[in-house]
Amino acid sequence: xxxxxxxxxxxxxxxxxxxxxxxxxxxxxxxxxxxxxxxxxxxxxxxxxxxxxxxxxxxxxxxxxxxxxxxxxxxxxxxxxxxxxxxxxxxxxxxxxxxxxxxxxxxxxxxxxxxxxxxxxxxxxxxxxxxxxxxxxxxxxxxxxxxxxxxxxxxxxxxxxxxxxxxxxxxxxxxxxxxxxxxxxxxxxxxxxxxxxxxxxxxxxxxxxxxxxxxxxxxxxxxxxxxxxxxxxxxxxxxxxxxxxxxxxxxxxxxxxxx
Amino acid sequence: xxxxxxxxxxxxxxxxxxxxxxxxxxxxxxxxxxxxxxxxxxxxxxxxxxxxxxxxxxxxxxxxxxxxxxxxxxxxxxxxxxxxxxxxxxxxxxxxxxxxxxxxxxxxxxxxxxxxxxxxxxxxxxxxxxxxxxxxxxxxxxxxxxxxxxxxxxxxxxxxxxxxxxxxxxxxxxxxxxxxxxxxxxxxxxxxxx
Numbered sequence: 188x189x190x191x192x193x194x195x196x197x198x199x200x201x202x203x204x205x206x207x208x209x210x211x212x213x214x215x216x217x218x219x220x221x222x223x224x225x226x227x228x229x230x231x232x233x234x235x236x237x238x239x240x241x242x243x244x245x246x247x248x249x250x251x252x253x254x255x256x257x258x259x260x261x262x263x264x265x266x267x268x269x270x271x272x273x274x275x276x277x278x279x280x281x282x283x284x285x286x287x288x289x290x291x292x293x294x295x296x297x298x299x300x301x302x303x304x305x306x307x308x309x310x311x312x313x314x315x316x317x318x319x320x321x322x323x324x325x326x327x328x329x330x331x332x333x334x335x336x337x338x339x340x341x342x343x344x345x346x347x348x349x350x351x352x353x354x355x356x357x358x359x360x361x362x363x364x365x366x367x368x369x370x371x372x373x374x375x376x377x378x379x380x381x382x383x384x385x386x387x388x389x390x391x392x393x394x395x396x397x398x399x400x401x402x403x404x405x406x407x408x409x410x411x412x413x414x415x416x417x418x419x420x421x422x423x424x425x426x427x428x429x430x431x432x433x434x435x436x437x438x439x440x441x442x443x444x445x446x
Numbered sequence: 447x448x449x450x451x452x453x454x455x456x457x458x459x460x461x462x463x464x465x466x467x468x469x470x471x472x473x474x475x476x477x478x479x480x481x482x483x484x485x486x487x488x489x490x491x492x493x494x495x496x497x498x499x500x501x502x503x504x505x506x507x508x509x510x511x512x513x514x515x516x517x518x519x520x521x522x523x524x525x526x527x528x529x530x531x532x533x534x535x536x537x538x539x540x541x542x543x544x545x546x547x548x549x550x551x552x553x554x555x556x557x558x559x560x561x562x563x564x565x566x567x568x569x570x571x572x573x574x575x576x577x578x579x580x581x582x583x584x585x586x587x588x589x590x591x592x593x594x595x596x597x598x599x600x601x602x603x604x605x606x607x608x609x610x611x612x613x614x615x616x617x618x619x620x621x622x623x624x625x626x627x628x629x630x631x632x633x634x635x636x637x638x639x640x
Contacts (some may be wrong), residue, residue: 248503267521292636296557312449349636360564361507428610 198367199268199289199392200347202377202420203400206428208384211259215241218265218379221329222348224336226320234378238314240345241262241376244328248427261376261385262413264312264345265417266291273304273313273344281342289390289418290347298341304368305342313344333367347387348374369395378424390418407432462589470546471590475599481546482539484617497573497581507563515545531585549589552577552617559640570631576617613614 219225219241228237241263248256267273271291274282284290284305293313307312319339323329330336333350337343355371369388377387377437388395400406401420407429408417423429489495500513519540525532539546554560565571573581590599616624626632 272454279541283634283636285636287633290634290636292634292639294635294639297635297640346636350559350640352636353561354639357507357561357563360561361503361505363567365568408461 196388197287199391199400199418201266201289201396201397201420202374203386203406203420205299205371205384205386205400205421205422206258207383207425209243209259209261209380209411210382211243211245212381214379214381215261215376215385216243218375222331222334222350222375224320224330224334226336227324227326229305229321230281231318232321236315238316238343238349240312240343242316246428256425256427258420258423258425258431260361260431262289262310262312262409263376263419264291265310265415265419268418270415272307272309276303276307278303288347290349290352291344292346293342293344295335295337295341297366300340300342301304302342309413309415313342315342316340320433342387351375381427471599474593475590476593478589478591480549480589482535483585483586484546485529486532486581488527490581498543501573503566507561509562512548515539515543547586549591549598550588551587553597553598554617555597557639559638575577576621621637 204231216239220238223240225238225240226318232238241261244260244261244262246258249253250256266289268284268289270328271284272281273293278301279297279299281294281299283294300314300315302315304313305311305315316337316339320336331350333354340416351374352367352372355367358371359365359444369439371373372387374387377385386396386400388397390398392398397420400422402420405422405424406420409422409432410422411432459480489500490497500517502510504510522532522536522540532581537548538544565576587600591597592599611614616622622638623632627638631637
């Protein structure tokens with residue numbers, strides 16, 4: 188169904204997240220929700236039922252004071268490049284992997300709400316709409332016209348701010364270009380991060396910062412042993428942090444992180 | 447079968463076809479007239495204008511769509527011709543400075559991210575490739591609104607019998623896909639959806 192790439196330079200978009208730099212401020216979560224038209228949480232939403240395309244988890248090394256160490260780990264769709272679990276699980280072809288960008292796309296209109304993809308996703312990066320989105324009066328004016336709101340009963344997730352990709356592509360086309368200017372395509376969380384912990388770029392281009400970061404010894408990926416080839420690279424200089432990637436103890440905070 | 451039986455059968459077939467092809471479309475579409483009897487033919491013909499003079503692309507690649515009233519008013523504060531349509535337009539919209547509530551045949555669902563720019567600048571498509579002979583029509587077509595979906599029936603694409611009209615144009619998803627597939631540019635749903 189999906190034809191071979193033509194004209195466009197084939198990209199493999201990914202991120203590098205330096206967890207040593209993350210202060211856990213949550214700015215990325217707010218930026219993400221407002222960029223992608225995630226409505227304020229329904230009063231019935233709890234830790235499990237909220238919508239958080241990106242979510243900052245607090246993880247510690249499991250030891251008591253004074254040896255206790257904590258780290259904040261922003262988690263979003265890891266954009267698996269191989270054996271993409273949600274793509275394989277979906278009975279509706281509502282998930283696809285774009286061969287020209289590497290982005291795993293979700294089509295809410297095709298989704299029937301079975302949530303097999305959520306069960307298949309090793310990263311808990313997919314969220315189900317338990318309620319129709321409701322914006323408080325007046326707030327609907329702040330909605331992003333480049334992103335369609337979703338309805339009750341479908342699954343949604345991070346797609347690297349695809350609306351911004353569209354806008355960047357349009358801007359490139361205006362000057363007769365098929366290749367995007369990297370400065371035009373930056374997801375909201377990357378833009379919002381005050382410490383510059385999250386970086387975004389084309390992993391297939393060796394000159395980009397993310398490509399260099401992905402090759403440093405500090406770099407690791409979540410559950411790499413599964414072989415899903417995620418395109419989110421985490422970085423830390425601390426060994427115990429790297430270990431959480433293989434045996435995650437990502438227990439959510441007591442305070443519900445509602446989307 | 448008797449002659450009478452054959453006649454009855456043929457009559458029944460004709461009646462069913464008539465119901466399906468003529469009566470049913472009337473039942474599911476409501477017809478509305480455009481607010482102004484706008485003539486593309488005069489503007490692109492004797493007035494010598496190009497599509498881009500009104501339907502322009504901005505520098506950032508976004509598209510102006512139907513031009514705002516002030517652009518029309520640039521020429522039409524006073525009647526330039528003799529037609530009743532123009533007089534009507536000036537009295538009802540230009541003088542009270544009220545935007546005409548145009549009915550857009552090309553309106554797409556909210557989950558479609560369509561940009562004219564790549565199609566015009568990169569693929570070099572003509573306007574008529576998708577919009578048909580809109581630019582040469584003397585008066586706007588009757589806007590037929592689907593009572594259920596609210597979209598226009600007249601988005602030009604393939605009719606039900608899968609035979610394309612004389613203009614070979616279309617704005618339905620299948621028409622987009624057909625062209626993207628032929629050009630090798632079909633990658634993902636999110637190429638066009640948002």
